[in-house]
Amino acid sequence: MTVTDFLSNDDVAHWSWQVLPKFLGAIVILLCTNWVGNFSVSVSKRLLKRIEPTLQRFLLQVLKIVIWVVGIIAALNTIGIETTTLVAIVGAAGLAVGLALQNSLSHLAAGILLISFRHFEVGDTIEGGGVSGTVDSIGLFSTTIITGDNVRITIPNSQLFSGTLKNQTVLGIRRVDIRIHIGDRALQPTFQDLLAIAERHPKVLTHPKAVGQVVSIGAHSTVLSLKPWCQSSDYDQVRSEILYNVKAYLDQSTQPD
Template identity: 40%
Template structure:
């Protein structure tokens, strides 16, 4: 019985001595962890404040700050376990291998990330702009790091990957502030073209939403087998564009009908 008691006492003494020897490292490691944690929080607030003062792009600055903070946290953790006496070489190698594996599996996402950075930096469009890209059109609601969010005219939300968006053609209807409508009406060969064009021009000049400068135009654009095709090109502000298109076609139909001018179906 005394042998067992002696072994227990010896075991306790050995572990107590080990704990006493190891306690400075333990205290130092946790001190670094706590101080580093609060230092990173303070650093994040300072950087955010600087970014707001410099008026950096909010989406890009937030993302870059988040990456920087996570890198600092990883560095803090590596420092913490190093102070505990744990070998960090193998740990760093594991992180590197994991990073490589994640990078290979997320090639598409990395492409979208790079596209998002390009869009935010070079600004081919901004939030609120009306654009056409990748076969869809709509108003830009949000430019995220990986996707751009659009709202279509029929109230559908579309997410376009930034990788394909940044590498394709983008039509920005809002960049210039004004926009020309390209409308067409086909009339019978029996119609008096001069009178027809005068009626259409009157319709255009009487619409207050249509700009006087640049000047609108009505021209013959094609001669088909059954009709004469007229190109109608009024100018409008972006916010009036849809209404101008609809009102122009409706008013031309009404006024031409009153004048007895026959509008032919498109051939």
Template identity: 40%
Template sequence: MEKQVHSIWAQFNGLLPVILGYVSQFLLALVVLFIGWKLINTVTRAMGRMMEASHIEPTLRGFLLSVVGLFLKALLFISVASMVGIATTSFVAVLGAAGLAVGMALQGSLANFAGGVLILLFRPFKVGDSITAGGSSGTVTSIEMFRTVLIDTSNEVIYVPNGTLSNNVVVNSSQSERILGSVSLLIDYQDDLDKARSLLLGLTEGDSLILKTPAPSVSFSPKPANIQVTLGFWCAPGNVTPLVGKYSEAAIKILQREGYRLGVTARTAT
């Protein structure tokens, strides 16, 4: 019995350095995990304050902070696992291969996601702006990570992929302080041009929504069977659509009342 006790004690003494080594490694890993976790939270909070001071969009700010935080914490867990003797090489290789496969399968979605990040970062337009892009026009109601939502003049909702917006020409009418509105009509070659100019310019007099500088103007362009007369005026971007509608009707009525022979009418807003 005494020999067995001595044998067990001898085996324990032999294993003791190994156990103490594993315990010390485990405790060190816990300390690194605790300190690293605190440092990551501190870094992400500091980044959040810097982004807020730089007036980065809240949606983009939250997303970037989440990505950075998850990436740093993943690196921390891998480092801690290697400290306690867990082989991480195979795990990293499998994770990388899985990420590559997912990226290949979601190319279109990732392009839209990247476009959303670029839009939120560089802000070529914001919510409330009137834009034209990708064959669609409307007012921006929301900018999401994968798409931008517009509402057009018919109150229809348009969903435009952010990849399309970031890789094509975007016309932002709201960024200009003024925009040119125009109303075009077709009159006969026998009609009085000077009188037409006077009548159309008279329509805009006293309208506070139309800018005085540059002043409204009337131009004439010859067509095969008619003369195109165009009333042009400058106004704020948000007023161009209602003003074009207003003066299209007013121009038709006043010219008809004065005996002008109108051709096919056309309305434009540039």
């Protein structure tokens, strides 16, 4: 049988008239799916411009995948392929993958919540998951922190989200609490001198004002507390230098015999 004879066959012609429109319809559906996907992503990107970039990219990717899945199923239906079984298989496969990756999915969910609630941002100094340091990057599955001794640590987001999280810089300023044992030295002059040491530090804020308190009075020593305020970024330096100056003062002052 020649090609001409094959094409002139009534059954083939009938089949062609039935199938070709379906294939053309499927192609049109896929083209429309591509257009709808790109248009939806473009519009959503403008609507989500205030959302953290990492979460924004994730949501846009999910949106595009969902649109393409719907489009492909519609195209297969148009051709005449039964998609009920296919959907069931995909659902079962998705469930199996979800169970296998449940830890990763918990990290993903925690990452989305952390980014949405803005518990911290890149550049903040935080303490959580058993470590402390400056946030270097926030991903959907994990967060990277640079410690004070310049070590890069990656922490699963679920570990940060489920535990206690301290953000040491988000409020801008911090109070430096220092407890000092002054022995049997005279209370009033020692109290005033130590408070003056804290207030004179160039990075201690004038508002809120530094305060001093008597914490306790014992048989052999009185305990004082200094509470100056500083910028969060200056906390370690201010604390260290005030402690140094306080120790120098106590070494120079005398206690009664």
